[in-house]
Amino acid sequence: DAKTTQPNSMESNEEEPVHLPCNHSTISGTDYIHWYRQLPSQGPEYVIHGLTSNVNNRMASLAIAEDRKSSTLILHRATLRDAAVYYCILRNSGGSNYKLTFGKGTLLTVNP
Amino acid sequence: GAGVSQSPSNKVTEKGKDVELRCDPISGHTALYWYRQSLGQGLEFLIYFQGNSAPDKSGLPSDRFSAERTGGSVSTLTIQRTQQEDSAVYLCASSRRGGEGQGYTFGSGTRLTVV
Numbered sequence: 210d211a212k213t214t215q216p217n218s219m220e221s222n223e224e225e226p227v228h229l230p231c232n233h234s235t236i237s238g239t240d241y242i243h244w245y246r247q248l249p250s251q252g253p254e255y256v257i258h259g260l261t262s263n264v265n266n267r268m269a270s271l272a273i274a275e276d277r278k279s280s281t282l283i284l285h286r287a288t289l290r291d292a293a294v295y296y297c298i299l300r301n302s303g304g305s306n307y308k309l310t311f312g313k314g315t316l317l318t319v320n321p
Numbered sequence: 322g323a324g325v326s327q328s329p330s331n332k333v334t335e336k337g338k339d340v341e342l343r344c345d346p347i348s349g350h351t352a353l354y355w356y357r358q359s360l361g362q363g364l365e366f367l368i369y370f371q372g373n374s375a376p377d378k379s380g381l382p383s384d385r386f387s388a389e390r391t392g393g394s395v396s397t398l399t400i401q402r403t404q405q406e407d408s409a410v411y412l413c414a415s416s417r418r419g420g421e422g423q424g425y426t427f428g429s430g431t432r433l434t435v436v
Binding site for chain 2: 243245250251252253254255258307308309310311312313314
C-alpha cells in the first residue's frame with residue numbers, strides 16, 4: 210500500500226471545525242482513501258472513504274485534492290467525544306486490497 | 322449480530338499457557354481479519370479470512386499463533402505457550418467482502434496480559 214503522512218497530533222476547541230490533513234503523494238489511480246478513528250480503549254471505527262470526489266456522511270466530510278496527493282478529513286463541529294486517534298489509509302481496489310495498513314495516525318485533542 | 326463481538330474482553334494468563342480468543346463477526350460478512358495492538362503502538366495485521374479459508378497468514382508472528390474459522394462465521398485465534406511479548410489487545414474486524422471501497426467493522430478487542 211502507498212504511504213500516508215499525518216501530523217502526530219492536533220488540538221481543537223469544542224464546537225469548532227477541525228481539519229485533519231493527510232498527504233499521500235504516491236497514491237495510485239486505483240487507491241481509495243479511507244479514514245478510521247480509534248477512541249480510547251476501543252477498536253478502530255470506520256469514518257469515511259472516497260476515491261476522487263469529495264464525500265459527506267453523518268460523521269464527517271472528506272475533501273480530496275484535485276491531484277489526489279492529499280486529503281482532509283473535516284469534522285464540522287468537534288465534540289469531546291471526537292477526541293481520538295485518526296488514521297488515513299490508502300486501500301487499493303485490486304490485488305491484495307483486503308489488508309488495511311495502519312500508521313501512527315493523528316491524535317486529536319478536543320478542549321472544552 | 323449488530324456488531325463484531327469478541328470474547329473474553331480481558332484475559333490474564335500465566336506464561337507458557339495456551340489461550341483462545343474468539344470473534345463473532347457481523348452476520349453475512351464473509352471477510353474476517355485479526356489485528357493486534359501493543360501498548361502505545363499501531364495496529365499490526367495478523368491474518369485474513371475469506372469464508373473459511375485464510376489466504377493471508379503473513380502477519381502471524383510465530384508458529385505459536387494459529388487461527389481458524391468455521392461455518393464462515395466464528396473465528397478463534399489460538400496462542401500456544403504464551404510469552405510476555407504476546408501481551409497486547411487483539412482486535413477482530415469483519416467486512417462484507419475483501420474488496421475495494423469497503424469499511425471494516427472492528428470489535429472492542431481482547432486485552433491479553435501474560436504474567
